[in-house]
Amino acid sequence: MNGWIxxxxxxxxxxxxxxxxxxxxxxxxxxxxxQNLSNAIVCPGLLLLAQGYGRTSYVDLALILALLGPVGTLxxxxxxxxxxxxxPPSARVPTWTVAAVGAAVVLVLCAVTGPGRAMVKLLVVxxxxxxxxxxxxxxxSHGFPGVDRG
Amino acid sequence: xxxxATLLAVGEVLAWWAALLVLWLTLISTVHTLxxxxxxxxxxxxxxxARAGRRAVSDR
Numbered sequence: 365m366n367g368w369i370x371x372x373x374x375x376x377x378x379x380x381x382x383x384x385x386x387x388x389x390x391x392x393x394x395x396x397x398x399q400n401l402s403n404a405i406v407c408p409g410l411l412l413l414a415q416g417y418g419r420t421s422y423v424d425l426a427l428i429l430a431l432l433g434p435v436g437t438l439x440x441x442x443x444x445x446x447x448x449x450x451x452p453p454s455a456r457v458p459t460w461t462v463a464a465v466g467a468a469v470v471l472v473l474c475a476v477t478g479p480g481r482a483m484v485k486l487l488v489v490x491x492x493x494x495x496x497x498x499x500x501x502x503x504x505s506h507g508f509p510g511v512d513r514g
Numbered sequence: 515x516x517x518x519a520t521l522l523a524v525g526e527v528l529a530w531w532a533a534l535l536v537l538w539l540t541l542i543s544t545v546h547t548l549x550x551x552x553x554x555x556x557x558x559x560x561x562x563x564a565r566a567g568r569r570a571v572s573d574r
Contacts, residue, residue: 421543484540 368416372409375465379405393453396440396504401455403433404462404497408469411489415473420482427489434496441503452505459501466493523565530561 383405386398407426414422441448470490477483531554538553539545 424541427541481540488537488540 366416368412372412372416375412375469376406376409379409379462379465392444392447393451396437396444396448397453397455397458397501399440400433400437400497400500400504401458401462403429403437404466404493407433407489407493408466411469411473411486415476423485423489427485427492430489430492430496434500437500438503441500441507445507448504449507452507454505455501459497463494463497466490466497470494526568527561527565530564531557534560534564 380402383398383402387395387402407430410426410429411423414420414426467490470486470493474483474486474490477486534557535553538557539549542549542553
């Protein structure tokens with residue numbers, strides 16, 4: 365057990381625990397938001413675990429989740445567009461909190477990694493985590509303006 | 515397809531290809547010749563798909 369694994373445990377326990385609670389209880393609009401945020405909070409956890417175990421190839425797990433998580437949320441947002449249109453979810457504070465955690469973790473890991481291809485990879489993963497989370501949250505709150513034209 | 519349009523299409527595919535190849539080389543762990551070959555091929559397929567996708571959403 366080192367500091368990275370401890371940090372990963374805290375992020376995953378607090379983040380995933382909270383989002384699982386959000387996914388399994390409450391109204392639909394809270395559940396979809398929690399589902400979206402669970403992807404965005406597990407990614408930094410996986411990055412911390414990769415650093416803790418000293419195996420940079422584990423970063424690929426976070427990369428895949430960062431790619432597929434927001435896509436899954438977009439599918440939910442599209443399928444549930446009718447239900448969510450009357451009472452759209454708004455979760456600005458949790459969304460930006462999760463984005464800030466992701467950005468902070470990526471920046472700390474970049475500082476530890478030092479310049480090089482590994483750092484660029486971390487930045488790509490970070491951009492996917494934060495950007496994907498924000499885009500997916502926006503799609504949940506605002507729907508898909510212009511998509512239903514034809 | 516006229517000559518300028520062909521040139522534009524080739525340029526677009528080449529741009530996608532270069533960007534995807536750089537992404538490939540960034541994401542792999544060690545760079546050797548085989549990785550270059552596989553990456554270039556995968557980036558080529560990806561570039562064609564990217565252009566098709568871009569046209570599907572913009573050229574209506």
